[in-house]
Amino acid sequence: MEIQTAPVRRAGRPLSFDRDTVLRQAMLAFWDHGYETTSVSDLTAAMGITAPSLYAAFGDKKQLFLEAMRLYAGPPEAIQAALDSAPSARAAAHDMLRTSALAFTAGDTPKGCLLASSTASGSAGISDVQQAVAAIRLTIQTALEQRIAKDMAAGLLPDDASPGALAAMVIALIQGMSVLARDGRDRDTLLAIGDIAMGAWPPCP
């Protein structure tokens, strides 16, 4: 089994756009205005391509969103690696909060978190997309939870600590910070929220 990275130039007229580039433009549009409330017309304008090109390259709007979502979330291994390389679960959690506060107020990207806002609500027909977003959230939470459990097993946290509740609290806080970021709150407010919340972390025994 081998990964085929070769751009074997097939016959026919060549693509006039870079797929990764326009996917990133689509991601930014969804991030800004949500899944259902970003129209195909909005997307083609943001991507600089026509509707038939979009459908040929990505299938339909739903598949385009799912690809944009995966681009936003990044590879799961990256999160796992960051958690593994952190000096402690506490440091990892604190870093997630700080990184989120910075990313949600970056300035050159839309405010808040794409995962938190783009499918926060929607008509009855998009529950499958909402579930895909929820699954990513759960994956991140579970990874953090296991990192906490690892520290607990190593005696770095008290025996009565609750890895599940701690991880859920961090994820909830991050998603809530996204709401405030989209309200227009500044970066320092979000950073302060994360710093204060870490006071809930169990002390070393």
Place this chain on the structure above:
Amino acid sequence: MEIQTAPVRRAGRPLSFDRDTVLRQAMLAFWDHGYETTSVSDLTAAMGITAPSLYAAFGDKKQLFLEAMRLYAGPPEAIQAALDSAPSARAAAHDMLRTSALAFTAGDTPKGCLLASSTASGSAGISDVQQAVAAIRLTIQTALEQRIAKDMAAGLLPDDASPGALAAMVIALIQGMSVLARDGRDRDTLLAIGDIAMGAWPPCP
């Protein structure tokens, strides 16, 4: 100045529906599927009235949502009263978290928080509605912040406590709990999040 509660029956055909009842149905629809992603057709079906009746009674979809939002949030005095009657800012915050966890998983209402989800994203033309929602969030946060400041002035909290950051953390956590509730997490998870987060509360000096 006197409040006119008299239902002075005007001439003409009487209303065939109760305004408060259908407004509540509209609120539930918006709560479930969001502002932009709930169509007027969805609303008339949920309210049991026709489109012309909706427009005659509420103006347009935007005004209907704003009324539904105010119905959901309740009178500002109620929040203020709850904060004033609480034994402490800490107890008030903990109660807000517990009440939210219960409300977001009530079963007979949509999951999560209408304020958190219904305008989390939207097209460019609804920023005014998003700002109205954000204003309610800020009002609640400010009220909590002042309650915390009051406890600080009374010496019930350490001098280095930060009422603004503490209040923002509670609001962020509540809005984040709404995201997890809509993901389908159970009530105990949400309650645990609130309980654990209260560990970040500054101890009595």
Place this chain on the structure above:
DNA sequence: CCTATTTCATAGCAGACGATATGAAATTCG
């Protein structure tokens, strides 16, 4: 150079969107 292949831009599909014109039905007032 010619054909096959692929993507291009234009134009348009059926349906849903928010909102309304229209006239009949139901009430109060004189």
Place this chain on the structure above:
DNA sequence: CGAATTTCATATCGTCTGCTATGAAATAGG
């Protein structure tokens, strides 16, 4: 009872939605 008033249900309005049929343009292989 008759006139005025208000709400009712029906039938749309123009615009936008996600999506695609069509034929011209641009490349590769023979």
